Amino acid sequence: MSTNETYYIPPKATWPIIGTGGLVILLAGFANYLNGSSAGTTMMITGLIIFVIMLAGWFSLQSTESESGMYNAQVGVSYRMGMLWFIFSEIMFFGIFFGTLWYTRTYSVPWLGGGATKELLWPAFDATWPTNGPGKVGGDFEPMGAWGIPFLNTLILLSSGVTVTWAHHGLLANKRDQLIKGLIATVILGFLFVSFQAYEYHEAYTEMGLTLGSGIYGSTFFMLTGFHGFHVCVGAIILSVILFRSWKGHFKPENHFAFEAATWYWHFVDVVWLGLFIFVYIM
Amino acid sequence: MSAIVVEHEHDHHEHGPAKGLLRWVITTNHKDIGTLYLVFGLAMFFVGGAMALIIRAELFEPGLQFVNPQFFNSMTTMHALVMVFGAVMPAFVGLANWMIPIMIGGPDMALPRMNNMSFWMLVAGILLLASTLFMEGGSPAAGWTMYPPLMLQTGTALPFAIFAVHLLGISSIMGAINIIATIFNMRAPGMTLMKMPLFVWTWLITAFLLIAVMPSLAGAVTMLLTDKFFNTSFFDAAGGGDPVLYQHIFWFFGHPEVYIMILPTFGVASTIIPVFARKPLFGYSSMVYATASIAFLSFIVWAHHMFTVGMPIAGELFFMYATMIIAVPTGVKVFNWTATMWKGALTFETPMLFSIAFVVLFTIGGFTGLMMSIAPSDFQYHDTYFIVAHFHYTLVPASVFILMAAGYFWLPKWTGHMYNERIGRLHFWLSAVSVNILFFPQHFLGLAGMPRRIPDYAVQFADWNMISSIGGFIFGASQLLFLYIVIDTIKGGTGEKVTNEVWEDAAKHSLEWTLSSPPPYHSFTTPPTVIPTEHI
Numbered sequence: 001m002s003t004n005e006t007y008y009i010p011p012k013a014t015w016p017i018i019g020t021g022g023l024v025i026l027l028a029g030f031a032n033y034l035n036g037s038s039a040g041t042t043m044m045i046t047g048l049i050i051f052v053i054m055l056a057g058w059f060s061l062q063s064t065e066s067e068s069g070m071y072n073a074q075v076g077v078s079y080r081m082g083m084l085w086f087i088f089s090e091i092m093f094f095g096i097f098f099g100t101l102w103y104t105r106t107y108s109v110p111w112l113g114g115g116a117t118k119e120l121l122w123p124a125f126d127a128t129w130p131t132n133g134p135g136k137v138g139g140d141f142e143p144m145g146a147w148g149i150p151f152l153n154t155l156i157l158l159s160s161g162v163t164v165t166w167a168h169h170g171l172l173a174n175k176r177d178q179l180i181k182g183l184i185a186t187v188i189l190g191f192l193f194v195s196f197q198a199y200e201y202h203e204a205y206t207e208m209g210l211t212l213g214s215g216i217y218g219s220t221f222f223m224l225t226g227f228h229g230f231h232v233c234v235g236a237i238i239l240s241v242i243l244f245r246s247w248k249g250h251f252k253p254e255n256h257f258a259f260e261a262a263t264w265y266w267h268f269v270d271v272v273w274l275g276l277f278i279f280v281y282i283m
Numbered sequence: 284m285s286a287i288v289v290e291h292e293h294d295h296h297e298h299g300p301a302k303g304l305l306r307w308v309i310t311t312n313h314k315d316i317g318t319l320y321l322v323f324g325l326a327m328f329f330v331g332g333a334m335a336l337i338i339r340a341e342l343f344e345p346g347l348q349f350v351n352p353q354f355f356n357s358m359t360t361m362h363a364l365v366m367v368f369g370a371v372m373p374a375f376v377g378l379a380n381w382m383i384p385i386m387i388g389g390p391d392m393a394l395p396r397m398n399n400m401s402f403w404m405l406v407a408g409i410l411l412l413a414s415t416l417f418m419e420g421g422s423p424a425a426g427w428t429m430y431p432p433l434m435l436q437t438g439t440a441l442p443f444a445i446f447a448v449h450l451l452g453i454s455s456i457m458g459a460i461n462i463i464a465t466i467f468n469m470r471a472p473g474m475t476l477m478k479m480p481l482f483v484w485t486w487l488i489t490a491f492l493l494i495a496v497m498p499s500l501a502g503a504v505t506m507l508l509t510d511k512f513f514n515t516s517f518f519d520a521a522g523g524g525d526p527v528l529y530q531h532i533f534w535f536f537g538h539p540e541v542y543i544m545i546l547p548t549f550g551v552a553s554t555i556i557p558v559f560a561r562k563p564l565f566g567y568s569s570m571v572y573a574t575a576s577i578a579f580l581s582f583i584v585w586a587h588h589m590f591t592v593g594m595p596i597a598g599e600l601f602f603m604y605a606t607m608i609i610a611v612p613t614g615v616k617v618f619n620w621t622a623t624m625w626k627g628a629l630t631f632e633t634p635m636l637f638s639i640a641f642v643v644l645f646t647i648g649g650f651t652g653l654m655m656s657i658a659p660s661d662f663q664y665h666d667t668y669f670i671v672a673h674f675h676y677t678l679v680p681a682s683v684f685i686l687m688a689a690g691y692f693w694l695p696k697w698t699g700h701m702y703n704e705r706i707g708r709l710h711f712w713l714s715a716v717s718v719n720i721l722f723f724p725q726h727f728l729g730l731a732g733m734p735r736r737i738p739d740y741a742v743q744f745a746d747w748n749m750i751s752s753i754g755g756f757i758f759g760a761s762q763l764l765f766l767y768i769v770i771d772t773i774k775g776g777t778g779e780k781v782t783n784e785v786w787e788d789a790a791k792h793s794l795e796w797t798l799s800s801p802p803p804y805h806s807f808t809t810p811p812t813v814i815p816t817e818h819i
Contacts, residue, residue: 019400
């Protein structure tokens with residue numbers, strides 16, 4: 001419930017309009033690039049730079065305000081709600097791609113390889129998973145196994161969940177050393193995960209004939225793992241910022257919203273990976 | 284001594300609006316941002332309306348008169364996208380921004396900087412979408428549903444339209460997160476959830492729907508983008524994909540989306556009707572539960588938009604029965620509004636006229652919806668003008684009428700000036716009559732078999748199309764009266780000084796009527812002590 005008098009309402013905000021401008025230039029540039037226009041790349045880079053400057057400026061403003069004690073507990077609750085509902089929207093976003101995978105495997109691929117569709121259109125099509133469809137789109141490919149790099153990556157991400165919790169305990173007990181060590185370990189594990197995945201993608205493209213264009217299997221595989229990998233990158237960058245702020249002596253045992261938000265995000269990315277490991281790699 | 288003066292000036296600077304036009308760009312004030320949303324929504328209402336008039340002009344007679352078929356299809360597509368994402372949704376977000384912090388006795392929105400960003404993301408998204416009108420190959424013309432493979436034939440505009448949808452989605456999600464955080468975290472002491480005005484309740488549930496489904500639209504259009512430019516096969520049967528999958532994902536978004544436009548409508552109606560009936564709202568808690576039930580059901584009815592696509596019979600039956608169940612909580616609502624008016628001391632000011640028209644005309648839209656929910660019957664209605672008539676009844680004389688009602692209801696509060704009641708009523712009667720001339724004949728056209736989204740039609744449809752077009756032009760012209768009234772009221776209106784309450788005994792119903800008209804730049808710097816409960 002509101003106590004109002006101490007609720008911090010900033011008098012003005014300049015970063016939102018800058019960030020919006022940057023994002024529009026970035027997206028319009030990307031659209032131009034996709035249409036084969038020469039201006040696309042320059043626009044994308046310009047927009048990205050503006051967007052990154054906005055992120056840096058806005059977040060450093062927030063951290064300065066937070067460290068100078070301008071946020072009371074109620075403001076903290078608003079931020080926590082904001083972060084949790086943002087993660088909920090992300091879950092729904094991933095849910096769509098998981099839903100796509102389940103729908104195609106349960107319904108549309110069997111329908112393509114059965115009944116009148118099989119008799120009249122594609123008698124030679126064998127509707128088994130993995131598939132690149134009756135048109136053998138993208139040519140022959142080898143599906144990605146679960147127990148090599150993906151399993152290793154599962155262990156890496158699970159361990160990073162442990163190290164970030166260890167760091168959190170360090171923060172709560174005011175052991176700065178444990179906080180920083182735990183965060184360093186988490187960031188290293190995060191980037192290690194991304195490196196392994198990059199290696200896996202390289203193998204897929206060069207050795208296994210598995211690309212984004214390998215029919216529905218390639219589409220779902222790269223879309224799900226790709227968006228996840230992007231989220232791991234973002235999470236690792238966020239944790240790096242948190243690490244940097246910890247170094248500078250930010251955060252108190254009783255008030256460290258940014259740290260909490262980063263760990264929530266990291267655990268969310270972790271859980272999505274478990275889903276991926278089960279439904280994309282194992283099954 | 285001088286230190287105190289500096290301190291004072293600093294304080295003053297923080298509590299008033301910034302000077303000049305920049306005020307509107309960098310503002311974090313919920314009223315400023317609410318005004319921006321409302322003005323933007325009204326502007327887009329006229330842009331989308333102009334597109335609708337192009338459509339109705341072309342359909343005035345059989346044959347091709349004014350536009351080529353490709354541009355006609357562009358207009359149906361852009362009209363829908365502009366009205367949904369540019370007019371109706373932003374207008375309701377504007378009302379939410381203006382009213383929710385005041386109604387719950389809070390100081391402002393919970394996340395004021397993000398509030399600013401969600402507005403500018405909306406403008407950016409609409410500008411990106413509008414830019415496609417001037418591109419090679421024209422703007423998207425595959426309908427607002429953007430079904431593949433047709434959508435993938437769009438020219439240069441395709442990636443721009445997709446990124447516009449992404450921006451609009453980001454904007455909506457940020458706005459919705461802000462509304463939820465505000466309602467849960469900024470209420471005044473004593474403002475328990477079950478004491479909140481129903482407008483706040485409906486927006487809480489709407490915001491939840493927005494966060495849940497906007498990501499699915501983003502996912503769907505992202506897959507369109509990769510299918511077109513990155514060789515994926517999500518919607519291509521040759522690669523093992525399925526174009527019907529797109530329809531499932533789109534309508535998983537699309538059905539909750541139509542409730543995103545109607546639930547705040549219900550909220551405003553439930554706020555206005557008790558004031559002019561001079562009675563508490565009938566069945567407050569049943570209204571809350573009905574809203575929540577409708578929101579829940581909205582997630583499990585999406586495939587009623589695709590009965591004819593070729594689903595297993597079990598799917599047809601499930602979605603048919605689930606859809607029919609929606610009539611129950613909706614019926615509860617219509618019953619409650621009627622019961623609120625029953626034996627009330629009714630007066631018929633413009634906001635009440637629009638609200639009563641909403642109850643009657645929305646019910647017509649609801650009944651046609653019930654007809655379409657029956658899968659075997661829907662095989663006749665699918666993709667005909669009957670569908671067009673149905674959803675326009677739920678959107679124009681429902682959502683748009685209630686937005687008008689909200690305008691008349693709160694303009695005196697927002698501006699401190701009274702609008703011209705005589706012109707307001709003229710606007711109402713012109714709108715209420717012409718909207719029926721516009722949309723009612725479309726039921727007949729649809730039942731007789733006239734398909735949607737065509738620039739030309741068989742001659743037997745000529746008469747009703749002509750009548751519908753005449754209604755459309757009268758309706759469109761009537762809305763200029765509303766524009767006039769808004770500008771006139773901002774400039775001083777009738778010159779009559781309005782009280783804090785504006786409407787008789789309104790302060791018993793909701794907190795905004797306890798503040799001055801117009802309210803101070805920062806509404807409740809200290810929480811209100813008395814919570815109005817007349818609406819419960």
